[in-house]
Amino acid sequence: MSPDHPASSNPPGGLAALEARLAEDLSLLELPAREWVLGKQHDGGEVLDVAVIGGGMAGLAAAAALKLLGVRARIFDRSPQGLEGPWATTARMETLRSPKQLTGPALGLPALTFRAWFEAQFGVPAWQALDKIDRLQWMQYLIWYRRVLALEVCNDHTIEALTPRADGLVALSVRTPERRFDVYARRVVLATGRDG
Numbered sequence: 463m464s465p466d467h468p469a470s471s472n473p474p475g476g477l478a479a480l481e482a483r484l485a486e487d488l489s490l491l492e493l494p495a496r497e498w499v500l501g502k503q504h505d506g507g508e509v510l511d512v513a514v515i516g517g518g519m520a521g522l523a524a525a526a527a528l529k530l531l532g533v534r535a536r537i538f539d540r541s542p543q544g545l546e547g548p549w550a551t552t553a554r555m556e557t558l559r560s561p562k563q564l565t566g567p568a569l570g571l572p573a574l575t576f577r578a579w580f581e582a583q584f585g586v587p588a589w590q591a592l593d594k595i596d597r598l599q600w601m602q603y604l605i606w607y608r609r610v611l612a613l614e615v616c617n618d619h620t621i622e623a624l625t626p627r628a629d630g631l632v633a634l635s636v637r638t639p640e641r642r643f644d645v646y647a648r649r650v651v652l653a654t655g656r657d658g
């Protein structure tokens with residue numbers, strides 16, 4: 463089974479059916495909760511409720527958990543889209559180390575688990591036969607996770623400095639390939655992984 467061609471043995475339904483199931487589960491649970499944090503401005507500009515630095519597995523899970531609670535979060539990651547974390551770049555081992563049964567960033571939603579994602583594409587027997595999760599498949603799963611939860615991620619955005627301010631806001635110094643600018647946030651989550 464090639465991680466480059468994860469849909470090659472699609473049973474009927476596949477990911478589309480899983481995404482419909484997830485949408486229904488979220489709807490039944492009234493999730494995400496309605497956004498309830500009152501907006502704030504600084505010098506007439508936007509203030510983020512939460513800035514999450516790092517769009518790897520931890521940053522995605524943090525932003526997703528906040529979103530389900532009705533709190534807006536914007537993720538900044540210096541990597542290009544789809545190359546967050548070590549999975550498709552610096553990793554040398556071909557598989558995850560953890561047993562496949564750990565449910566990872568699924569936040570208690572069965573349709574959001576790696577297992578559901580895997581079975582939707584390859585079927586139950588393939589899951590039963592699987593030993594350890596392929597690291598590139600884990601990356602594909604995280605890409606899917608971000609998409610189905612519609613998480614707000616700014617790729618190619620490096621945070622160069624954080625400055626706590628007297629007014630309680632935090633100024634984030636952002637660098638993109640084109641420019642440098644500041645963003646203000648009420649709260650900051652550091653999810654910068656081992657790099658950070």
Ligand SMILES: Cc1cc2nc3c(=O)[nH]c(=O)nc-3n(C[C@H](O)[C@H](O)[C@H](O)COP(=O)(O)OP(=O)(O)OC[C@H]3O[C@@H](n4cnc5c(N)ncnc54)[C@H](O)[C@@H]3O)c2cc1C
Nearest residue numbers: 516518519520539540546547553555558559560621654655
């Ligand atoms: C082959 C392999 C197998 C592994 N197996 C497991 C396993 O089975 N279970 C497990 O729990 N862990 C495993 N790990 C460890 C895994 O790397 C970490 O658990 C996981 O990556 C942690 O996620 P994270 O979001 O904290 O950090 P990362 O995935 O490292 O993500 C951090 C992100 O922050 C971004 N970032 C950093 N600094 C900045 C900045 N200044 N501005 C903007 N963005 C920034 C980076 O670009 C990166 O995308 C494995 C690792 C490898 C390489």
